[in-house]
Amino acid sequence: MKKIIFLSILIVILAAYFASSNPDGLEKSLGLINKDTAASPVSPVILGASGVLLTFGVFFAVAKMARKP
Amino acid sequence: MHIPDGFLDPKVSGSMMGVAAVVVAFSFAKVKATITAVVSQEAFATAGKAAGNIIGEGRRALTKFGEQKIYLMGMVASLIFSAQMFNFPIDSGTSGHLLGGVLAVVLLGPFAGTLVIAAVLGIQSLFFADGGLFALGANIMNMAFFGALASYYIYYSLKKILPEWASIGIAAWFSVVAAAFACSLEIGFSGAIGYGLIISSMFRTHAIIGIAEALISLALINILRKTVPALVDDEIE
Numbered sequence: 291m292k293k294i295i296f297l298s299i300l301i302v303i304l305a306a307y308f309a310s311s312n313p314d315g316l317e318k319s320l321g322l323i324n325k326d327t328a329a330s331p332v333s334p335v336i337l338g339a340s341g342v343l344l345t346f347g348v349f350f351a352v353a354k355m356a357r358k359p
Numbered sequence: 360m361h362i363p364d365g366f367l368d369p370k371v372s373g374s375m376m377g378v379a380a381v382v383v384a385f386s387f388a389k390v391k392a393t394i395t396a397v398v399s400q401e402a403f404a405t406a407g408k409a410a411g412n413i414i415g416e417g418r419r420a421l422t423k424f425g426e427q428k429i430y431l432m433g434m435v436a437s438l439i440f441s442a443q444m445f446n447f448p449i450d451s452g453t454s455g456h457l458l459g460g461v462l463a464v465v466l467l468g469p470f471a472g473t474l475v476i477a478a479v480l481g482i483q484s485l486f487f488a489d490g491g492l493f494a495l496g497a498n499i500m501n502m503a504f505f506g507a508l509a510s511y512y513i514y515y516s517l518k519k520i521l522p523e524w525a526s527i528g529i530a531a532w533f534s535v536v537a538a539a540f541a542c543s544l545e546i547g548f549s550g551a552i553g554y555g556l557i558i559s560s561m562f563r564t565h566a567i568i569g570i571a572e573a574l575i576s577l578a579l580i581n582i583l584r585k586t587v588p589a590l591v592d593d594e595i596e
Contacts, residue, residue: 293586294434294437294438294583294586294587295434295437297438298437298438298440298441299441301438301441301442301444301445302441302444304445334444337487338440338441338444341440341441341482341483341486341487342437342440342441343437344482344486345433345436345437345440345478345479345482346433346434346436346437347433348433348436348478348482349429349430349432349433349434349436349478350429350430350433352429353421353426353429353430353433356421356425356426356429357421357426
């Protein structure tokens with residue numbers, strides 16, 4: 291399981307270089323969003339890694355809570 | 360594909376929120392039934408203090424398999440979260456990313472996979488402003504219902520007549536196109552943009568994203584099944 295979490299964080303580090311401010315096909319080409327999304331002051335690597343840990347943490351917490359008598 | 364706030368009419372976002380709540384509640388009930396077992400009062404009394412995982416007397420209790428399943432769900436969810444960061448350019452000003460619906464349902468089963476996608480969308484919306492809070496219901500319907508649960512049944516039906524890799528590939532492509540089509544209808548119905556323009560534009564973009572989705576899903580499913588042997592649950596729960 292740890293391997294997969296490390297793999298996820300590794301993907302985040304790689305993905306940070308490809309993170310786009312124009313994602314998802316809903317933006318400039320449709321004229322729905324006319325400007326680029328403002329760049330976040332926090333590094334995408336930090337955001338991504340915290341997201342990975344938060345996502346796993348939610349399920350981990352659910353498992354631990356469900357086990358309690 | 361993550362619809363931000365302000366794109367949807369309140370009637371559309373409200374009704375989508377209601378339907379999504381039903382889908383999530385139903386999926387939760389189905390998963391709960393598979394990861395828990397009814398423990399009798401006698402068993403509870405015999406187990407005594409060792410029954411740390413028993414919720415109550417004669418009630419449903421989380422099984423060891425269930426606990427492992429929740430960890431696996433968390434693992435797949437965190438992987439999908441990270442994979443959704445990987446945007447590949449499609450056109451000027453447009454890019455796409457992995458949706459992960461078919462990846463989740465093939466590895467975890469239809470309802471656990473649906474819950475995983477819904478959880479990822481909720482976390483993205485609540486903590487990372489990726490997808491609007493008021494559009495969360497619509498995003499869950501598009502990506503968790505059409506992109507995961509409905510696509511599972513495409514995969515399951517195709518698997519009877521095609522090799523598994525082809526079933527996964529077609530279901531993954533369908534998941535992206537179906538989610539994009541649903542997204543187009545919701546935005547079109549809200550009056551933000553005409554149906555014709557948004558459906559043609561979204562289909563053009565997401566037909567290409569769907570090919571990448573199929574290839575990435577196939578690669579990740581193969582890698583994960585070899586790395587984590589427990590991830591072989593592809594039966595209808």
